[in-house]
Amino acid sequence: MTTQPLVNPVASLQPAQQTPPQVVLENLVKEYGTLRALGGVSFNIQPGEWIALMGPSGSGKTTLINILGGLDTATSGRVTVNGQDITRLGESDLVRYRAEKIGFVFQQFHLVPYLTALENVMLAQYFHSVTDESQAVEALQRVGLADRLDHLPAKLSGGEQQRVAIARALINQPKLILADEPTGNLDEANEEIVINIFRELHQAGHTILMVTHDVDIARNASRRIELTHGHLTLDTTCNFLEQPKLCPHGKPFPSSGCCSTLDAKSCNP
């Protein structure tokens, strides 16, 4: 698998779509001192897409998702979400951006341990605008936790905790769901439950950017982006089962070798 960045990915990845992209990343760079975590990443996300963000550890996946979610700032480059350049937002605008436009799901769940499942969901409402207990109950019912409302996180299984986190992420109807290895700490059964919820969200039209190491999880996504050493090395809409294809220049595609949107035209049979 090559680790070289693909040339001009933004220009080449645009399939013929009518709707403007929901998210545009342009030459995004993030440096921690001398360490360059992201080395000029660019791609677009269309509304309703489910993108699996893959790559080895240290490739910049979490950094990218943090910048996109307004948890961190970029060293340079632009990130435009629904027409708003979030790299230019001040702290208070970033707070509103996180509250109103983003739903976060973390690998570690990040539930407040001394709040019940219901209160954890209501906490997101509290920071967004106003609390509505009935809505929070409904959100937990949707993820199958109607009977766990008053349970503290310690009394919930990992899968249940992650479902609370998903309910919390969805309670304010965000435009973009950012999930950082949401099944990373779950057993197979709970992983299936959580992924089913994401499938439903995708079918309902939510835009999802999910960091994952798991190929099986990534298969659920409509598009797969791979980062290596802070560079975009794959951006494909093909699934993992497609046979390896060759580009006109005769070299295999990176990763699994399926056809890539970057060269979709030339690779289509």
Next chain:
Amino acid sequence: MGATSGNRSMFRRLLRRLLFANHGRLFVILLALSAGAAVSAALLNLQVDAKRRINSEFRAFGPNVLILPKSSLASFDATFSESTAKEIPESYPGGRVTVSSALYIAGRISISQTGKSISGIVAGIRPLMFLRIAVAPSGTDPGKPPLPNMPQGPVCISGQRIAARLGVEQNASLVITDGDHSESCTVFSLIHTGGAEDDRVEVELHQAQRLAGLPGRISAISLYVPGTSQQKADYVASLQKQFPDIEVRPLRQFSEAQAKIYSRISGLLTAATAIILILTALCVMAAMTNIAAERRNDVGMMKAIGGSARRVLHLFVTEAVVLGLAGGLIGAAAGIALSVVLGKAVFGVAAAPRLIVYPICVALTVIVAILGAYPLRRLVNVRPATIFRGEA
């Protein structure tokens, strides 16, 4: 309206959860704050009480301003009008002035039962119980002697030294003569001040005036003037201006010593209170550092889901205020009770609980709790990603 009340209700819910998230930690923080508040309240109460206490202790040794006729140095018999005492202002910014008129005469003092007699100084005093009144707690009505079981008829007070010379005891009947006049009285008490009072017999002023044949005349007016040195100096100057024909003599050395001692005790208590509060703040800060470490991810998450630093901080500061209030209310109450015990140990008399100390001490404890929450305040200003990376 509903939205606001819903959020208030959620705020209270969050606060309750924060406070009771860890009972052991809550106990430790409350204990630290209460202990700090208790010691601070005890010291502050002693400090406030010290001024009154010192005034009281010093009053026991006598007046601090004397008013004498200008010719008093030339003649023991010099007198002036008793009405002067009535013109002395008893109330001024420094407090209530205690006034006593006296007429000093040399007489013959004898015991009725034994007939033994000696020559000695007789002081006619109004009010007779001046010294007792002067050391009584403020608020005592000077018109009512605070002494129970007063004997019927004229009473007198004998200094211990003259009593020893005469062989007189309490409740003995004395006859005092001066020339052709004589007066009798019952010894109500024996006093020992270490001063001139020990060598004289004190009777009612009108008795002394009858003995001397000087109705309406007095030898001196003694004043106890409370307040600061400056206040006393101003008061003495105004008196001198008011009575240009008599001499107003402040006992300066005594007043300055009094101010110096109060100043030292006050400074010591203030320093001790400040040290206690700083130590309390450090204890709370240590506990809060632990809490900050525990809540690192919670803060990161709260900010990640849209919590502004201000709102997250509001939660934690309110938590600190509630802890400070609880610790302050419990500790200050205990501290004031403690000061009563300490006062008894230091001054021999229980310190009076001063109500002003209570709110001051509670407020100081709340401030200490807020300062102690510094680690949490620092944490909420860190970017969520930095917290999640474990760099905060």
